[in-house]
Amino acid sequence: MNDTTRADLERLQIQVGRVIDDLKAALDAPLSIMASGEAWTGNRADGFGTSLEIHKSILQRGADTISGDIDAAVAAAPPEEPPA
Amino acid sequence: MTFSSVSVAGLEDLVAKLRIARREIDDFLGETTERSVRSDLRTLGLSSTGFQDLAVVQEWVDSALQETQRRLGLARVLQSQQPGAPMVQVDEDLMVLDPALAERQGRDLAIRFEQAGGVDGDISGLMEDFQALAHDPDAMAGFYAELGPEPAARLAAAMGMPESGVGENAQRYLELLSIGLGTALMDETPPDGLSELTGGFGQATDDPQVAWGRLALLQYGDFSGSPAFVEQTVNGTALDAFAAADWADPGNISAQSLGDGDTAVGLTGDIAALAFGTLARSPALATKVLTEQDISAKELTHRVYDAAGDPAQRADLADTFGLAIEAGTGSQGDPPDTEHTPEQAALAFEFITGSADHEQIPPAIKDTTARVAAAYVDEMLAGSHIDGGEMMGDRGSSMDQVPQDFPQGTGLSPDFYLSPRAVYRFLGGFQDQLEYSAPFDEAMGLYMDQQLSGAIRADPANGGGERYQSLLSLFGSLGALHYEARREFAEDFDAQERARKAALSTYVSDGLGLIPGLPHLTWWAVQKGVNLGLGAWQAASDSEADQVAAEQQQASDLRWYASVQQLVDNGALTPEQLKEAPSSLLENGQLRPIEEIFADDATRQEFYEWVNGVPALDVPADAGQDAWDSGWQGGQTFVGRA
Incomplete structure (x- = not known):
């Protein structure tokens, strides 16, 4: 990040902040369909639903990690010098 | 065996939502896109272990999508066998088969058919194998994609030709081939080659075996989800030719038959008749196709009457054209329905006025004319109005012009006014x-x-x-x-x-x-x-x-x-x-x-x-x-x- 400024990182932070919640909720709709029982029911369906929940947790963990890593990079970047 | 209850609409929704989830994850990972959050981080010299989690989820979503698409294809086939059932039972043992493996099985079977070199030999074994796969969309899509349009049509035509030697199973085999094609078109993930087959069926042909075979393949399967395919096949194979200037030329494909006598199956050998018969199975399509030809439905009627004649010549042509007219004009049902869409009424107007131009009509279409008259009783009654004046009742038929002196306050609302x-x-x-x-x-x-x-x-x-x-x-x-x-x-x-x-x-x-x-x-x-x-x-x-x-x-x-x-x-x-x-x-x-x-x-x-x-x-x-x-x-x- 030789040429990376704090402003670049902050822009990235804002950009990702706008979509990170959508990412975390990406599996909510499939989960909701499975929970309704209107698409698919039975033992296999139950297993599929459980797997969906597990992967939703992994997705949220990954999203939080990415978000946290960007926040840490912004925090570690030196403040911009005010223009002379 | 293990069964799951599934709903086609529910699975379609699930597939759609999984596809959205996949796109959202890919916006971060960038596996199929140039720009992604990961690439933006890299540009700034950053990285995150969070992307590894996302890659795990992406891989699982891909697998879930594949499984759900296969389950959806199977569910569609089952649904077509149980129309109206909100949920159908899918045999989970079929889900053990990987979609790619199912497609491979279909392709291998097609290759075995090709290697058999026609139906002269004993194809009973091949057809038994076909029957086992006939309700598997991945396998059937693989089969027809591998076989290609012309061999598929010729295989079907062989079932219709008494001299081909298929024997007493010809009818059952043709039905299976048709059901299999319908199944193939329900595949959620069509493989390479299937679009060549569907496109090829819409191309003009001068070979009566190919033409008849294509149309025969549409007679027994469920093609309700593929109206565009049926439309282009019917038009490209026969009705474009019937609407052409040289329609009466014996060399025109629509004037030809599979053979000289009866077919070995319960279908007419008359190619144009088979095309009209196909429309009779799909009322909405019948309305559309019969009104969107290069010639008017009135002219179509004239041509059918001229070809079928009285005494009857091509009786099957008049019969199936009549059935298509009944479907297209909304004259089906017992008693025939008297409520119609504007498109159905417009077609009925063309047919009635065209038919009325003939003093004698083909015997095979008389039942149709009576049913259309029954479905359009409002229009028959309104058309009976005899205008006053010197030339009583001397007026033309019109879709929108109310006859002069038509009585007020009758409460009638006919779709058109006949003469x-x-x-x-x-x-x-x-x-x-x-x-x-x-x-x-x-x-x-x-x-x-x-x-x-x-x-x-x-x-x-x-x-x-x-x-x-x-x-x-x-x-x-x-x-x-x-x-x-x-x-x-x-x-x-x-x-x-x-x-x-x-x-x-x-x-x-x-x-x-x-x-x-x-x-x-x-x-x-x-x-x-x-x-x-x-x-x-x-x-x-x-x-x-x-x-x-x-x-x-x-x-x-x-x-x-x-x-x-x-x-x-x-x-x-x-x-x-x-x-x-x-x-x-x-x-x-x-x-x-x-x-x-x-x-x-x-x-x-x-x-x-x-x-x-x-x-x-x-x-x-x-x-x-x-x-x-x-x-x-x-x-x-x-x-x-x-």
Whole structure:
């Protein structure tokens, strides 16, 4: 990040902040369909639903990690010098 | 075996949402996109272990999508076998098969068919293997993608050719091949090659085996989810050629057949007939295809009639064209539906006016014309209006122009206005035998009762006012046009008359209203005289003139009594007014059944005198008689000039 400024990182932070919640909720709709029982029911369906929940947790963990890593990079970047 | 309950709509939703989830994750990972959050981080020299989690989820979503798509394809096939069922049972053992492996099995089977070099050898083993895969969309999509359009059509054609040697299983094999193609098109993830097959079926061909085979493959499977494929196959294979200028040339593919004789299966060998028969299975498609040809549906009708002719030549062509017309005009159902979309009505207008241009129509389409007339009773009635003036009834048919002097306030809302000539000629087309006319006669009996009852109820204060009289005038015209069309076109008019009069004795003995299951009698009774042997209507002598006069009087009296009964049934009298009727006419405060009143000369006379003293009955009944007679005379005068 030789040429990376704090402003670049902050822009990235804002950009990702706008979509990170959508990412975390990406599996909510499939989960909701499975929970309704209107698409698919039975033992296999139950297993599929459980797997969906597990992967939703992994997705949220990954999203939080990415978000946290960007926040840490912004925090570690030196403040911009005010223009002379 | 393990089963799951699945819903096609629910799985379609699940597939859609999983695809959205996949795109959202990919916006971060950038596996299929140039720009992603991961690439933006890299540009700034950053990285995150969070992307590893996302990659795990992405891989799982890919797998879940694949599994759900396969389950959806299987569910669609099952749903087509159980239409209307909200959930279907999927055998989970089939899900063990990877979609790619299922596709491979289908492709391998196609290769074995190709290696067998046709159907000369024993293909029973191959067809048994085909049957095992026929309901698996991935396998069937692989099979047809591998086989390609021409070999697929030729394989089907071989089943139809008696000389091909397939033998007694030809019908079953053809059905399986068709079901398999329908299954292939339900595949959620069509493999390479399938679009070549579907596109190829829409290309013009001059090979009758290829043409017939393509169309035969559409006859048994479920193609409801692939209307565009059916449309392009039917048009490209046969109907574009039928609409071309050289349609009558024996070399035109639409003029050809699979072979000289009958096919080995229960399908016509006539290529154009098979194309029209395909449309008959899909009403919405029939409407669209029949109205979107390069020539009008009227011209299509002319061509079919010219090709089918009378005496019958290509009877199958007239038969299946008729079935397609019934589907496309919304004339299916029993009784035929009388509510239509504008597109259906526009097609019906073209067909009726085209058909009416022919004095003789192909025998195989007569049942269709009667059903279309039954479905378009409003239009038949409105078209019977005889315009006044020097050239009575001399006008053209129109989709939107209301005829001059058309009676106001009839409550009718026809989709188009036929000319009296078109009504007369169209009805004449199916008058050879009384049986041909049955759908129309039954529909008219019901329709007349509904319309007249509605008119009386709509204006009770007026006791059957202008609307009632206007409708009776129109029914009188239509009655005359129909009666005269029967006299002109019936194969044996006297025999028809005898049958009609015999049946009408039931009508009078059971009362003058609608008889459940026999609504046509209502229509027959009002048209023309019947000799029922009732005292008051006996002819003065056996001379023909006296007989005709007696029958005319009898029909007129019948209509009058029927009108009175209809007025009473529909509330033209208050309960108090009814109570004032002579006690011999009442039973439990209600008018006695009309047939009981008829049964006794004295009672009938009493009834007649009572009605004459009740303006709410006498005025509209007499006016109704005059209106009917006026309409009838107009119709007869018109036919005399037609």
